Amino acid sequence: MNLALSSLLVLTAGDDVAVARGDIAKGQELFADGLRVTALTDIPSGHKIALRAVSPGQPVRKYGQVIGQATGALHPGDYVHVHNLEMPASSASLSLANVYQPTVYQADEARFEGYVRADGRVGTRNYIAVIASVNCSATACKQIAAAFDSGRLRDYPNVDGVVAITHGSGCGMGAKGDGIEILKRTLRGYADHANFAGVLVIGLGCEVNQLAPLMEQLGDRPAVLKASLVIQEAGGTRETVQRGISLVEAMLAPVNSQQRSSVSAKHLCVGLQCGGSDGYSGITANPALGAAVDWVVRHGGTAILSETPEIYGAEHLLTARAASTQIAEKLMSRIHWWEGYVRDHDGDMNNNPSPGNKAGGITTILEKSLGAVAKAGATGLMAVYQYAETVEQKGLVFMDTPGYDPVSATGQVAGGANLICFTTGRGSTYGCKPTPSLKIATNTRLFQRMSLDMDFNAGGIVDGEESVVEAGARLFQLMLATASGRHTCSEENGLGDNEFLPWQIGAVM
Template identity: 65%
Template sequence: MTIQVPALIQLSDLDNVAVARSRIEAGQTVASAASRVLAVDAIDAGHKIALQTIGAGEPVRKYGQIIGLATRAIGAGEHVHVHNVDMVASRAQHGAGVDYRATPITHDGATFEGIVRPDGRVATRNFLGIVASVNCSATVCQRIAQHFTPQVLQDYPNVDGVVAITHGQGCGMASKGESMDVLRRTLRGYADQPNFAGVLVIGLGCEVNQVAGIVDGLAPRGPGLLATLKIQEAGGTREAIAAGIEALAAMLPMANEARRTTVSASHLVVGLQCGGSDGYSGISANPVLGAAVDLLVRHGGTAILSETPEIYGAEHLLTARAASQAVADQLMARLQWWETYTSTHGADMNNNPSPGNKVGGITTILEKSLGAVAKAGSTGLMAVYEYAQPVRAHGLVFMDTPGYDPVSATGQVAGGANLICFTTGRGSTYGCKPTPSLKLATHSALFQRMRLDMDFDAGTVVEGSQTIAEAGQELFELMLATASGQQSSSERNGLGDNEFVPWQLGAVM
């Protein structure tokens, strides 16, 4: 049976704009569930149309919230976008914790097949990692990883691969301070990642970021599953490559002993990402992911919301759900840090949306942020973490990261994420190792056009064939299957070896 759905999506009775489900031609009469309007302009799918006259300087409302101000009078039926809307400073009122409700944990048996590590943490993948302390050791790390081809690994079927974690930092920087703290915290997080069965840390030998600063104090691994190497002490590049291959070859039989067992969904730690967003992101994929997050939290699991510049203007929706005043204050402190940081560098918080976001129908950072926070579902905000800090709390948490997806996801994985869920409206192909990444398409045309890169079609919500709750349940089941070993599209495409991008702060000296 064909489902008849309105041509326009109006998200709140307070809204004076609606979103086009598909392209609208000028002169076409279109309707939402509550309004009807004659289109003055041609309007692309995912873009906004004025439902009524909006005077110059008056607020433009979507999601029941202000997303900008009209720069001139906008007539009913006109296209509403960057040519007639500008940013407005967020003036939302904050009521810390006013909407917080404790989430009862259910015991209905949601499980996945995970790998239980000796310390009780649970992995979704079983890799060996090679972590560079400095860019000077990057090539050695990569050459060692390249040795372990599928042919070499064929006798170790329980090992998912060998991954080189390389970067462009580690020297030419202050030995103390914020930039070094962030780099070391990130590298330590990867060296401690449960999805790595064993880790080899490699330095040049004379760098500022010494190997000892990464490995000292790491949680114990099994005997022989943590090793270090310095190129200068090994005798040079070729000698270090040979020594590294030998060290990892010794780890392979031990890593291969890993077996999957049935564990509670409470062991799932999911990083939430959105990239290449469009006008549908806050309507379909993000709220669908939010519904799945609510299910995850209800089963005792953890979800990490991040990308601080992309909650700007919507932070009041999160502080209202904070479990305490202290949690709300921590979130606001990070936003204030970002305001100072961007101002110091001659930028502002409306540097977002990107050109691709705008082509997709997003006009201001307020609009983007209001859609982005939908990924967080509706449960309480339990904790706020700085970049790459270990995530210990259960439930919904926030980690301060840039909005740039690879940098943000790198921080989440360093914090312990064993799964990434990544919504996209323009078509991000992001892959991640050692943590699998699921790509959620905001509309079905994208899902079909990039079928080999997309894992989930949230366009069913736009088309009206599924509710957000129904799609959220389906996504939750996909998350459990992926955590159990089912490969994501990016894994099948061989992506994820080059996406480690730690946040670089401070001067390069």
């Protein structure tokens, strides 16, 4: 990748397009990849300019990969975007090459300050959860959590807060099938999460998603730190809220008694997200996060890549790194499931790039996916998980999720992610309780414009101030500091109470 300071960024020698480092004016002379071109129109920062002539219907390459096909003749200096570039007719493919290499682990062990739980897992935060089994108990959960404001928690400095985990489902759905199984997995994953030191689960009583089976499946905790209430058995909403407040009050002292201690970075489990992507995402923030992920993996930790529709067209880069044929085939089976799912609902895999993505310079899902996969770094793909499955394998793994960030991150947290790293070019402000979410800006202008929402600036890469490797090493240190208790911007802004959003599949009846 040639990031020498110039007006254009050529990501791979021989690419048909380059990326504008800043706004380019019509008539401006530009030099890139040994070529001289004149801009035939104004081109916004982060968008693409043609370096070479491409005939109609022929593939157009960026990152050394096909990102689409020309809908008309492209001439050197043309602005390349949705008006002259489209998704080619294609389907997902399995890479025939395999470049997997076992991870070489670091001799010097990185560490962070975490909460070691009785089962050996490590939390990065110390919350109490009030979880609804069904939408009908959501109000009671919220009222219980609201009773524990900062004033009420003043005497419990090690308690990060009381969080209501509520949703819009749990009844009016089939008692069997993917929909209910996904919801059960997700709720179980949150109730057992290492960042929740105590948990209270509340049901209505007559819902499809019954409370008793959920409680039976939860891991062991001291009795005072695991409780449940059924509204219809407790005598109603007010009685449930009063009893719930008393149960949470009993948890405060034992949760507050837990202390951080120094632990190996192998206990990091990082969910990888990108939202509000732009033309710089695949050049700065995503590769920098990928470099940090390599550090996590080399220290024995785990990174979860997700958002299956947003690896579409780049899946061959992951299957080539799969540790076994079975892992590669499992990933492809999820890709093909999505092709069928979208087709059955009269959709198109290429409708994923949002209006904001396109305004930022991304044209097709192929282009978006190639940039998104950069978050995964360069180590081997060690496992593929269903949505919200418990992640037990160390190293880089994949979890099948939608591309919609809150739904995707909810699955990752249910799987055990104790840190979220979220890259953005347009300015996503996502927060996530109980898991801290680091926001990584793709460009310096965004970092400066939304300085109270962005935790890390990867724009120095495109500004020529640091390399991808240097940014990745700096980001890894921020990840360790955040896992040790440093607040993220979303935590400072009070975000994260409303972002629990399980994937809903199936009929509402």
